[in-house]
Amino acid sequence: MATDIDARRAKVADEVKFDILTETQELDNEKQIKQITRAFISDTITVPTKEMYAYAVRASVGDDVYHEPSTLALEAHMARLTGKEAALFMPSGTMSNQIGLRTHLRQPPYSVLCDVRAHINKYEAGGTAFHSGAHTIPLTPANGHHLTLPEVEANVVLGYDVHSAPTEVVALENTLNGTIFPQDEIISISDFAHSKDIKMHLDGARIWHVAASTGASIKELCDPFDSVSLCFSKGLGAPVGSCLVGTKEYIAKARWFRKLFGGGMRQIGILAASAAYALTHNFPRLVAAHDLTKRLEQGLKDIGVEITSPGETCMVFYDPSSVGVEFGEIVDRASKLPEPIILAGSRLVVHIQTSPAAVEDFLQLVQELAKEKRKAGFDPAQYKAHVNGNGHIHSYKDIYVRGVKPTN
Template identity: 70%
Template sequence: MEMASFASIAQQVKLDILSKTHVDDNAAKRKEIARTFISDTITVPTKEMYEYATLSTIGDDVYFEPSTKALEVHMAQLTGKEAGLFVPSGTASNQIALRSHLLQPPYSVLCDHRAHIHKYEAGGAAFHSGAAVTALIPSNGHHLTLNDVTQNMILGTDTHFAPTEVVALENTLNGTIFPQEEIIAISDYVHSHGKKLHLDGARIWHVAAETQTSLKELCDPADSVSLCFSKGLGLILNKGAPIGSCLVGSTAFIAKARWIRKLFGGGMRQTGILAASAAYALTYNFPLLPHVHDLARRLEAGLEEIGVEITSKAETCMIFYDPSSVGVTYDEIADRASDLPEPLVLGGSRLVVHIQTSESAVADFLSLVRQLAEEKKAAGFVKPESTTNGSQYKDIYVRRVPKKTA
């Protein structure tokens, strides 16, 4: 067998991922993100965030990482909990929380049918925890109520059913704010039966900004809370830290969760640079959220003025709309958007505004919808009595691909 020289092996191993145009490519990407309405997860770190992150400590988080520990302690104090745990993603945070709460099957988790833990985490509750899910449609069409929960929690000893051990709420859910008094009422009921309440607070930053309620007050009713740094806030704040979420709860709960994080393959090494990015987002990006909400309301008002049906209003950073009320389809909007001198990136029925959304993107979107509506009207379109062409939550994670002709 012919032996290769170390130099030849090293030559095979090396890799340069930086293209000659990567600086220009990144500038173009940032411009595209300013005109992208598909999600707030697409926001990117700024130069200033990068510079701050490079000053972080370089410990190993499986053992001890000072910058990451400082973030975890701050998040626990901010939310009024005893301890925190930095994890790679919101999905990891939710699934680690469920696995840490759920001890001995059979058991089930009760949540909204639209909840991220149920609909967008690849069946994680069943796979990781062996848990059944009781997914409820809110009776008021907006949020789960105490009556919804009391009527559907599985209690008692009937062996036909998997008892409810965790009730999981989400705030915001698809951009809508869960009334705090309802969360408190549900929490009191859940705890009166010795069960646990988990709060998916991926975008709870928006609730704090919009309602001017402290994070501690918002998180007090829950035994555990997941807070995301790569959504509403960028990493947290729409201007984003590049990765990560924080799970908070009691000291004993977080000790168990740290073990489960390792079991799931989520133990990380030099996370200081990520923790620093999150800290930067908390400090400099959170104050920008009120402007995001104002821009979302401007977008909503513009669509209503055109005659477009709003199926879920801009309570924070999201709007769901149905353009069939003016005779227009999502694909027609996507086609027209892709033909603009500076294209817009759309995601079906959901419009998400974030810190890096430009005001010109909102104006251009409204202009093209108005133009399409006028064209349809000129062609003889008459608005029917009922125009909704599907769920307001249709295709919310799908990037619309315009149909191109040869």
């Protein structure tokens, strides 16, 4: 009988076992890392280094639902860094934002005011409505860059009119599409919001870039907000993670919501350690990424390409139609280079693992395409006159910021 059970157990064990590694795994990883250095699609593609992994495996091995020392240490550091009372580690920036909003929103009806381009409005699968049952008031900034106090004042919903959903939270984002929200404007909006008992939430996924660019402390940048979400995997090279910060009472409630959302995690010391390594070793590298972004922007300008949103930090938006080139042509030709470049439309994102050679190769490719178009008869002067004359062609800023629909 025992022999029969042992045989069945062995069969089950044989069915269960699985080797996820390929025979060429190390070579595959090296190839993928090479691709990442030549990809301009996002800064979420940054990968942990061997040094980060070596540091991470030394972390504590507790259960985060009960007591995880390394994670608690990271949370305490993030609270101190941001000038808040407490912090909570999250698996993702989307969860951090959504739980951040849900914790503020206690009793409907209510609304959240934000920029129309905000991550919580466009890229979180309608989470604000689904998780919090909140109405969103998305605003299009008239200046094409950031919301202003008059725009917020004119659009928040105050009072007890039964036809409306009073604004409970003003949610800002910094950076937004790589641009830096002026701190004085944030303070003005915060002062107004708080005077009306409205909470302030910051999607600070890339707040590190603001600090690296301006020299402002993280605390200074977070001071106007009641809650802030900060990511470790966008550009800092950590594999997973974000932190939500706020008061002790707020974070205690957020921890409850994290459990409800399915975000109660177990042995995540290795993830907390990866975030700590990223803060220590990768944050200082952001300045070099910004410099490389400026090189990319200037190179495009020198070719005659229109810059539709300049590289204030790690992103540049461009329109190659000013030199007669379409995005699809660039993407196609870039993918066929001896060392391919990975692109996706009008947004170019530079990160700490972007290769300077990739930037130069990209610029050379655009230069070659522009020359080919001129040789084929494209006249940049006529194009410019056409755009200025009848306005049929609209830039990225017109289409995506001001909401103008392109007519051709």
